[in-house]
Amino acid sequence: MYRLFFNLIFKRMDPERAHHQAFGWIRLAARVPVLRTLLAALLAPRDKALRTTAFGRRMHGPFGLAAGFDKNAVAIDGMTMLGFDHVEIGTVTGLPQPGNPKKRLFRLVQDRALINRMGFNNEGSAAVAGRLAARDAVFATTVGVNIGKTKAVPDDEAVADYVTSTERLAGHADYLVVNVSSPNTPGLRSLQAVDQLRPLLTAVREAADRTAAGRRVPLLVKIAPDLADADVDAVADLAVELGLDGIIATNTTIARDGLGLLTGKNAVEAIGAGGLSGAPLKARSLEVLRRLYARVGDRITLVGVGGVESADDVWERILAGATLVQGYSGFIYQGPFWCRVIHKGLAARLAHSPYATLAEAVGAEHRAESAVQTPAMTPVTHHREESA
Numbered sequence: 001m002y003r004l005f006f007n008l009i010f011k012r013m014d015p016e017r018a019h020h021q022a023f024g025w026i027r028l029a030a031r032v033p034v035l036r037t038l039l040a041a042l043l044a045p046r047d048k049a050l051r052t053t054a055f056g057r058r059m060h061g062p063f064g065l066a067a068g069f070d071k072n073a074v075a076i077d078g079m080t081m082l083g084f085d086h087v088e089i090g091t092v093t094g095l096p097q098p099g100n101p102k103k104r105l106f107r108l109v110q111d112r113a114l115i116n117r118m119g120f121n122n123e124g125s126a127a128v129a130g131r132l133a134a135r136d137a138v139f140a141t142t143v144g145v146n147i148g149k150t151k152a153v154p155d156d157e158a159v160a161d162y163v164t165s166t167e168r169l170a171g172h173a174d175y176l177v178v179n180v181s182s183p184n185t186p187g188l189r190s191l192q193a194v195d196q197l198r199p200l201l202t203a204v205r206e207a208a209d210r211t212a213a214g215r216r217v218p219l220l221v222k223i224a225p226d227l228a229d230a231d232v233d234a235v236a237d238l239a240v241e242l243g244l245d246g247i248i249a250t251n252t253t254i255a256r257d258g259l260g261l262l263t264g265k266n267a268v269e270a271i272g273a274g275g276l277s278g279a280p281l282k283a284r285s286l287e288v289l290r291r292l293y294a295r296v297g298d299r300i301t302l303v304g305v306g307g308v309e310s311a312d313d314v315w316e317r318i319l320a321g322a323t324l325v326q327g328y329s330g331f332i333y334q335g336p337f338w339c340r341v342i343h344k345g346l347a348a349r350l351a352h353s354p355y356a357t358l359a360e361a362v363g364a365e366h367r368a369e370s371a372v373q374t375p376a377m378t379p380v381t382h383h384r385e386e387s388a
Contacts, residue, residue: 003335015105015114019332023075030078036138043340044083047347052085052358054301054323055175055218055245057142061085062358063314063342066305066326067146067177067222071122073131080139083339088326089128090146091179092169094161096124097151100184106271107332111259112309113278114329115271116252117184120148125165132172145173146222147204148182155187159200163207170208170217178204181224181251183275189224194234197221201242218245218301225250225284225306232288236295246301248326249288252277253306278329282307286320293321293363309334311345321363 013021030036050061064086065079073089080087099121106115122128125147132143147165149158162178170176178201180191191197201221208217221244223235239247252275259268259280285306292302304322308314309330317325331338355361 011107011109014103015107016102019105023070026078026082027075030075030081030138036077036081040081040139043336044081045340045343047343049347049350050343050358052323055142057174059085059142059324061343061346062318062322062324063339063346064088064142064144064324064326065331066328067091067144067179068116068118069328069331073128073135073143073145076135076141076143077138080141082336083343084141086142086144086174086324088144088146088177090122090177091120091148091182092122092125092128092145092165093120093148093150094125094164095150095152096127097121104274106274108259108268108278109333111278111280112329112333113259113276113280114332115274115276117272117274119151119184120182125168129168129172132169142174143172144175144177144220145169146177146179148179149185149188149191151185155190158191159203162200163203166204166207167211170212171215173217175218175220175245176204176208177220177222177248179222179251181222183224183226183252183254183273189226192223192227192231192235194238197235198238198242201238201244205242220244220246220248220301220303222248222251223288225253225281225288226255227288229291232291233295236292236300239300240296244300246303247292247296248303248305249292250281250285250306251275253281253284255284277306278333279307279309282309282313286316289317289322290320290366293366298363311342311349314342314346315349315361318358318361319363319365321366323359323362 029039046060052059052062065084065088067088067090070079070089076087097120100117100119104117147162150161153161180188182188191200205219208219256268289302289304301323302321303324303326304317305326308325308327314325350358
């Protein structure tokens with residue numbers, strides 16, 4: 001039904017307009033008590049087997065909404081109603097900004113992908129902090145806050161800009177994410193270099209500790225899939241050194257590998273710059289996740305995102321080392337039953353696995369590989385000749 005609706009209506013609309021239209025319906029439904037109760041029962045059934053603990057918080061499951069969908073924290077209850085186990089809002093910047101000129105969001109339907117150059121359009125950290133402070137939650141959920149750099153702020157004032165957002169938002173966040181990996185803010189990705197990332201994360205950590213009323217807010221960093229492997233390793237080592245709580249792998253990519261085969265090369269070229277998300281990102285995002293887990297193991301919580309479309313994808317990320325998994329583009333193409341289908345499929349995979357809990361499954365493929373590479377020694381029996 002949703003695919004028919006998508007093809008007849010949403011596919012014909014400008015993607016950003018369609019987003020706002022659907023977003024408005026979700027927000028409206030969440031404001032009507034009877035309707036939101038019915039929808040939550042239908043779309044967000046909770047399976048006890050999927051209960052997950054991350055950042056010291058108990059969650060209904062591991063699958064959450066990635067940043068970018070609810071930039072201004074206006075539909076947390078609505079997205080929870082649809083079945084997301086946690087909601088990451090933002091990206092929020094120190095100052096309000098309109099983002100890049102339109103048209104800035106594009107669908108590649110055949111590739112099950114999106115290209116965006118939104119440019120962190122949001123109402124700014126003061127407005128979002130006020131909304132979070134006044135929020136009267138209908139559904140209990142975990143809320144992550146993703147912060148980024150204001151475009152108008154000079155690069156040499158970037159740390160101060162992040163600190164401003166942290167001071168306003170950390171007290172309202174269940175976890176805080178430093179986003180240095182969007183390709184749509186000039187110069188932002190250069191902050192992923194360790195020599196720039198270290199002072200930034202240190203300053204954000206100190207600001208969060210000052211402003212969160214004695215509560216330690218878990219701090220994560222979100223990285224790009226376009227980092228070289230050596231740089232992925234360097235960020236992983238830095239995260240361990242600084243005592244970060246997590247790494248999110250990955251943001252969108254500037255690569256266009258494999259695109260055009262279905263959508264058409266000319267169509268892709270006509271879109272121009274922007275971050276690619278959706279199915280084409282799956283392989284690299286999974287590769288980065290595996291590399292991170294091999295580097296940090298269980299010392300840091302990993303969040304897998306990028307090209308997640310199905311329960312199989314979520315299960316694969318968990319086995320690769322992710323405690324939490326997020327999605328966004330898949331929601332656009334799969335519709336409101338997406339979380340329900342993923343939860344049911346994930347519960348079935350867990351039930352047919354050798355693991356009693358999802359926590360046991362996290363990183364299991366690495367342990368299996370280690371067992372194969374270093375097989376147990378076979379005891380050697382020494383036989384002694386008996387005298388005649």
